[in-house]
Structures are given as structure tokens and as C-alpha cells.
Amino acid sequence: MQLENTLADLRARRPAGLARAISIVENGRSGFEQLLTAIHPSTGRARRIGLTGPPGAGKSTLAHQLTAAYRAQGLTVAVVAVDPTSPFTGGALLGDRIRMEPVSLDEGVFIRSMATRGSLGGLATSTREVCDVLDAAGFDRLLIETVGVGQSELDVATMADSTVLVLVPESGDGIQALKSGVMEIADLFVVNKADRPGAEKLQHEIDVTLGFRRGNAFRRLRAHHGVRLDGAEGKRERGPGEPGSASPAAWEPPVLLAAASRGEGTGPIVEGLDRHFAWLTASGQLAERRRRRLTRRTQDVVRRAVDRWMWRESQVRTIIDERLDDMVAGRVSPYDVAADVVAGLREGVRA
Amino acid sequence: MQLENTLADLRARRPAGLARAISIVENGRSGFEQLLTAIHPSTGRARRIGLTGPPGAGKSTLAHQLTAAYRAQGLTVAVVAVDPTSPFTGGALLGDRIRMEPVSLDEGVFIRSMATRGSLGGLATSTREVCDVLDAAGFDRLLIETVGVGQSELDVATMADSTVLVLVPESGDGIQALKSGVMEIADLFVVNKADRPGAEKLQHEIDVTLGFRRGNAFRRLRAHHGVRLDGAEGKRERGPGEPGSASPAAWEPPVLLAAASRGEGTGPIVEGLDRHFAWLTASGQLAERRRRRLTRRTQDVVRRAVDRWMWRESQVRTIIDERLDDMVAGRVSPYDVAADVVAGLREGVRA
Numbered sequence: 170m171q172l173e174n175t176l177a178d179l180r181a182r183r184p185a186g187l188a189r190a191i192s193i194v195e196n197g198r199s200g201f202e203q204l205l206t207a208i209h210p211s212t213g214r215a216r217r218i219g220l221t222g223p224p225g226a227g228k229s230t231l232a233h234q235l236t237a238a239y240r241a242q243g244l245t246v247a248v249v250a251v252d253p254t255s256p257f258t259g260g261a262l263l264g265d266r267i268r269m270e271p272v273s274l275d276e277g278v279f280i281r282s283m284a285t286r287g288s289l290g291g292l293a294t295s296t297r298e299v300c301d302v303l304d305a306a307g308f309d310r311l312l313i314e315t316v317g318v319g320q321s322e323l324d325v326a327t328m329a330d331s332t333v334l335v336l337v338p339e340s341g342d343g344i345q346a347l348k349s350g351v352m353e354i355a356d357l358f359v360v361n362k363a364d365r366p367g368a369e370k371l372q373h374e375i376d377v378t379l380g381f382r383r384g385n386a387f388r389r390l391r392a393h394h395g396v397r398l399d400g401a402e403g404k405r406e407r408g409p410g411e412p413g414s415a416s417p418a419a420w421e422p423p424v425l426l427a428a429a430s431r432g433e434g435t436g437p438i439v440e441g442l443d444r445h446f447a448w449l450t451a452s453g454q455l456a457e458r459r460r461r462r463l464t465r466r467t468q469d470v471v472r473r474a475v476d477r478w479m480w481r482e483s484q485v486r487t488i489i490d491e492r493l494d495d496m497v498a499g500r501v502s503p504y505d506v507a508a509d510v511v512a513g514l515r516e517g518v519r520a
Numbered sequence: 521m522q523l524e525n526t527l528a529d530l531r532a533r534r535p536a537g538l539a540r541a542i543s544i545v546e547n548g549r550s551g552f553e554q555l556l557t558a559i560h561p562s563t564g565r566a567r568r569i570g571l572t573g574p575p576g577a578g579k580s581t582l583a584h585q586l587t588a589a590y591r592a593q594g595l596t597v598a599v600v601a602v603d604p605t606s607p608f609t610g611g612a613l614l615g616d617r618i619r620m621e622p623v624s625l626d627e628g629v630f631i632r633s634m635a636t637r638g639s640l641g642g643l644a645t646s647t648r649e650v651c652d653v654l655d656a657a658g659f660d661r662l663l664i665e666t667v668g669v670g671q672s673e674l675d676v677a678t679m680a681d682s683t684v685l686v687l688v689p690e691s692g693d694g695i696q697a698l699k700s701g702v703m704e705i706a707d708l709f710v711v712n713k714a715d716r717p718g719a720e721k722l723q724h725e726i727d728v729t730l731g732f733r734r735g736n737a738f739r740r741l742r743a744h745h746g747v748r749l750d751g752a753e754g755k756r757e758r759g760p761g762e763p764g765s766a767s768p769a770a771w772e773p774p775v776l777l778a779a780a781s782r783g784e785g786t787g788p789i790v791e792g793l794d795r796h797f798a799w800l801t802a803s804g805q806l807a808e809r810r811r812r813r814l815t816r817r818t819q820d821v822v823r824r825a826v827d828r829w830m831w832r833e834s835q836v837r838t839i840i841d842e843r844l845d846d847m848v849a850g851r852v853s854p855y856d857v858a859a860d861v862v863a864g865l866r867e868g869v870r871a
Contacts, residue, residue, distance in 0.1 A: 202855040210850030463847050467840050467854040472827065474858035478865060479826065480819075489818050496814050499561030503818040504553040507825035514829060514865065 172203055179208070179306050182245075184279070187306055191281060194298045205298055208305035213459065215247075215304040216446055219329030220314045221354075226335040227361040230429040231438075232312050236278055238439050244309040245277040251296050251315040251325070279303065293324040294469045300328060326354035327465060330455065331445045333357045333438070336375075338367030352378065355422055357441050363426035363434065375424045420448050485510055523554055530559070530657050533596075535630070538657055542632060545649045556649060559656035564810065566598075566655040567797055570680030571665045572705075577686040578712040581780040582789075583663050587629055589790050595660040596628040602647050602666040602676070630654065644675040645820045651679060677705035678816060681809065682796045684708045684789070687726075689718030703729065706773055708792050714777035714785065726775045771799050836861055 175193070178186020193201050218235075220228045229250070236246045281303075283296050300311055315325045326332045334355035352375075360372050423441050427434025449455035479485050488510060495501040526544070529537020544552050569586075571579045580601070587597045632654075634647050651662050666676045677683045685706035703726075711723050774792050778785025800806035830836050839861060846852040 202859070206853040206855045209847075209853035209855075213850075460844060460848060463854070464840060464844060467844075467847065467857055468831075470854040471836060471840070471858045471861050472830075474855075474862050475826070475830065475865065476823065478862045479823075482866075485822060489815060489822070493811060493815060493818075496560075496818065497811060499564075502557040502560035503814070503821040504557045504560075504825075506818055507822045508553075510822050511825050511829045514826065515833075 172200060172207060175204060176207055179302065180211075182276075182279075182306050182308075184276075187279060187302070190302050190306075191299050194302055195283070195295050197295075201298075205301060208301060211305040212301045213304065215300075215308050215311045216331070216442075217300060217304075217311045217313060217329045218442060219325035219332040220312060220335060221316075221325045221332065222335035222361075223337075224316055226337045227429045228314050228316075228335050231333075231335060231359065231361060231427065231435075232314050234429050234432055234435040235310075235312060235439065238435050239310050240275065240277055245307065246310045246312065247279040247303040247306075247308040248281070248312045248314065249296060249299055249303070250280070250282045251292060251313065279306075279308065293328070294473065296324075297328055297466055297469070327462060330449060330458065331356045331442055333359055333442070335359045335361050336371060337362045338365050338371045356420065356445050357422055357438065358424040359427050359434070359438060360424065361427050361429055364428045364431070368426055372424050372426060379422060379424070418452075420445065420452075420454075523551060523558065526555060527558055530653065531562075533627075533630075533657050533659075535627075538630060538653070541653050541657075542650050545653055546634070546646050548646075552649075556652060559652060562656040563652045564655065566651075566659050566662045567682070567793075568651060568655075568662045568664060568680045569793060570676035570683040571663060571686060572667075572676045572683065573686035573712075574688075575667055577688050578780045579665050579667075579686050582684075582686060582710065582712060582778065582786075583665050585780050585783055585786040586661075586663060586790065589786050590661050591626065591628055596658065597661045597663065598630040598654040598657075598659040599632070599663045599665065600647060600650055600654070601631070601633045602643060602664065630657075630659065644679070645824065647675075648679055648817055648820070678813060681800060681806065682707045682793055684710055684793070686710045686712050687722060688713045689716050689722045707771065707796050708773055708789065709775040710778050710785070710789060711775065712778050712780055715779045715782070719777055723775050723777060730773060730775070769803075771796065771803075771805075 175186060175190050179190050190204060192198070193204055220232055222228055232248050232250075236248060239246045281299060283292060283299065296313065300313065303311055313325055313328055332354050334351070334357070336358065338360065358372075358375050360368050360375070362368070423437075425434060425437050425441060427438060429435070446455075449458065489506060492501050492506055496503065496506070526537060526541050530541050541555060543549070544555055571583055573579055583599050583601075587599060590597045632650060634643060634650065647664065651664065654662055664676055664679055683705050685702070685708070687709065689711065709723075709726050711719050711726070713719070774788075776785060776788050776792060778789060780786070797806070800809065840857060843852050843857055847854065847857070
């Protein structure tokens, strides 16, 4: 009955009902599995767009600009900001968080901060579930923003249909990102704060690195140096911000310049995301990505359910307690106990 | 046989053997459980000291100073630096990491960086295991240093006998730490970079907050303002850096000033840690903390073993694969699958 009410509120996108549903899911409150099971058939409509990058890259500002652009197209937008809280800074990891009041008064916009102090793993799972709720509520676009610390920028790529990597010139983060392999996750690069020196240089570096990755390093290197290899001055073969290929065969991530705080460069990003989505659909990658996502998602849900069963219902706690004195005395190790528990599960006894 | 060799090398504290044993444990390589089981009876000798605090607080410098001080007492020291790597900054979260070559040429010192990109949870577990290896190898003191981001400063408290919270004036981190409840984990406060303005102010703030916590806020407030409540100028009742009580009844965390980069203030920290350890022993808290630690540790080991069994040996993967099409079609939800898996475990069938 209560579930029915929550579902009705959700489908009507009533803000209070939405907030209640999210809160049930986020806190794993009684009935959250039933709620998520009930909405499962209604998910899969929203396009999920991940925004990641180092602190201070302007992800929130960009999220704000994208929201305004989608609203201008008549689309509804939900923004989920994943912000692993530092107990020292009180959540300032997303230091560039801006006030989003101007759009948040709009019924077609919903903003949720997932500022949970605790393990990133658990945060990723509940973020996915909150995204499902927003998807089922009928939002056309989900923007999932994460600060690029630890695992989170990799997690966002497993949540989104398209992932935007936001970098800024002069911070050195760009080069690090190129080295670290985090590039792999980006479907679209945005060099933000492009009014600062070094923006085009960073854009070129990304472009060259992408070229190396695709094995046509020769052409890219030439392009990068702006010279032909016979020594004559040449025109760069691929200008900054030119669209990547949208053929079903391969997606070439575009590298776009933007100055989100001035509202510059948002149009091409929206357009790049539309082309990426068209490519995902045409190439069959969308279905493939969503299957993979659902598999990983189910693994997480199973893992959590088993964990909960193990510590709340099974006899594992008792087994550990019973052997604690032996462990303290050094006669038994934690690994002996773990082996016994697994043996028990294997045989379907005790546990 | 190979295990025997590794154990012999470990007990002789041969650096190569030590590095090999740690690498086996850190990477969960074949035989790591046997190794940890074999060393389990030899653990429990080392005193484990956690150092935590915000980035830039000077934890590494302090670790360096403490290492030198313990070496001067003829004690051996292992330093484990837990540094959750950011793919953007390439591990610079511990931005104040200093070169420790001067001490690292000393055979009585071993330094290990746990710079693992990935989940903090897994990192915490393998850090505990590496500490066990170093404990079994006979090091007298283990210094466990973590950068204060996310969960890590709370994890360190569950790894250590004594936890030192390092703060610096003027950063605002101090106040945040006081608000966030991270104070609870500290057995000793160090206000580092005490040559900077605001050090004594921060020390007082910590002191007052500790007083509130203990319920004698009245006395503390007076002490803080340096006035008697009748309005006359009074002498502060407890000066900065004065030792907290070492009675078995309660431990009052001392709040010490230091300037680790100049080597100032290390002596009182070493002495404070000795007093804390004496209190832990006398009060029975040491045995209690170590029992709790072993319980949590065993839970982690069991969790990991069950997880590994579930995904490598059991039929859970197959169950998920078989139902993926139904999930994609919305006929079955991940929560249905999870419920079936748990039901299977409960009955000891299928899984």
C-alpha cells in the first residue's frame, strides 16, 4: 500500500514522493528492494551522462550549463552529484559546487547530492539505485557528477551511457590523466576554463595521445606539431573541437574547448553527446553497455544481499566469536576460520 | 618449502625476504593465506601507531621524526604509508611525502607505501595484513600513516593501538575535524607547524572540545578564556601540552604542539605514546582493542573468502547470466536474483 503510494508519487514526479523514494533507496530502508524491483521495468529510458575530472575542473558549472541547455530543448534533467565526504573538509572535495537555485526551482529539474561519508563501493551501488529511481520517474537526462578521487571516476563510467572527462589547463592534471589510463573511460573530452593559457596545448596533447592509442601516431604527431614531416609548415590535419567520427565502426572521442562559467562551449558538448548516443545506438554498443551494466549491477546487489545474510542471519558471527580465544592465543588464524566458513557454504551446512 | 624459506627470511628480517612476503600478501598471491596463518602466532609484539590527518599536515615528516627517535632508543621501526592513489594526481594525495632515504638505509627501518588504486576497503584489509607481516618480522614499532580522505582516517584507528591525529593551524581543518566526530578516534592530538600563527588557538579549541565531550565544559570554558568566571583574570587551569591523565579509569588525549620539519616536539609525542600504551595495558584496553581488532579482521577475511568463493567457484555467475535476458526485458529484477541466491545459500543448494 505504502509502496503503491510511493510508486504513484514517483511516476507523477512529485518532488516529495521522489525525495521519499530516493531516501528509502539511499538508506536501504525497509522495502527498498521491493521498490527497486517494482520500478525495474520502467528503467532504461533516460540517457545517463557521467561527468568526471579532478577537483576544481568546473564539473558542477558544466552540469548547470548542460541542465539549462536540455531544459531549453524541453527535456527534463536530474543531476546526481557523488561527493565522497572528507571528515576533515566537510565535503569540500567537490570544491567548485555552485548554487543551483536558479534551475532547482524548475519542476523539470531535480538535484541530488550523494554526500555519503563511507566506502566508495557502497556509494557507487546506491548511486546506481538512485539513478534507477530517477530514470523510472521519467527524467530524460541524468547527469552523474563525480569528483575524480580514487575509484569514483572509474565507477561513473560504469554508471553512464556517455562519460565526459573534464580537464583544465595549467593544473598538470591533464598530463596525469593521460598517463594514468583514465582516458580510456572518456567518450568526450572537455578542456574547460579554455579562456586560460594552455587550453589549446592541452587539447592537442589529448588529441595526440588519442592518436597513439588508435595506432595512427604518425599522423597525430604531425598534426600536433603543426608541421608536415618533410619539414614544410603544414596545416593541422584535425582542428581542435572538430567532431570525432560517428560511424558505427569506431567512436573517436571529440576534444572540446569550453568556458562553462561564461556559458561558452555548451552547445558543441550537447551536440557531441547526441552524436555519441546515436553512435551507441547504431553500433549496438548501447545494448551491450547496458547488459554489462546490468550484470555488474546484479553482482553488486547479490554481494550486498549475501553480505547482509551472512552477518545478520547466518551463524558466521557465532563461529567467529567461538574461536576468538583460540585466535587471540595464536592457535587458530582468521584464515582457518574463513576456510571453515567457505567449506560450510560449499556443503550447505552450518552457515 | 617455499613457505618455509619465506618464513625464515622474514624472521631474520632480510629485506629481500620481507619484500617478497609483503608482495605475496599485498597482491593476494598463491599461498598468502598459508603465510598469514603461519605467522599468526608470532604477531602481537609490535606496538602499532596510527598517524592520520588532512593532506599537508606533515604526517610523513612526523613519521620520519618518530622513526629517528625510536631508532635512538634502539628500537626497530616499520612505516606503512597508506596512500589511496588518485588517477588524476598520480598519488599526490599524500602531497607532503618526504624523502626518507636517510633512515631507509638503516637496517632497523623498513618503509612501505601501500599506494593502491582501488577500493579503500580492500586497501584497509591488505594494510592490516602487511602490518601483521612486519609485526611477525619483529619490528618494535609500526607507524601506519594515512591521508585523511574518506574512510581512511577511521580505518587507521581500527588498525592501531594508538592513533595520533595531526592537524595544522590556519587551514580550517581543525575546526572541521572537531565538528565531524573524527576526534573520537584520536588518542593523541598533535598541532603541527606550531611555528605558524594560530597554533595555540587550535590547541585550545581542541582542548575545549575535549572538555565538552567529557562533560566538564564549565571548567574547560574558563580555562579556554583564561579568566575566572567572577571576572578576575585567572590562570588557565590546564596549560597546553600538559599530559592527559594516565589513570586506568580514563584516558585524556593530550594536545601537543610540534614543528616536525624542525624536529621540535617529537620527544613529548614519543612520551605521550608510551604513556598511552602503559594506560592501554593497565586498563585492560589493549587486550580489549586487540580482541575487537581480531574480530573485525576475521570478518574482513571471511567476507573476502566468501566473495572469492562466490564468484570463482559457486554457480552465482551462471545464475546471473541465465537470467540476464529476463532482467534486460524487465521481467526479473536484480533483487529477485539476489533473493534467489540468498535462498539457495540458506538451504545449502545450488550455490
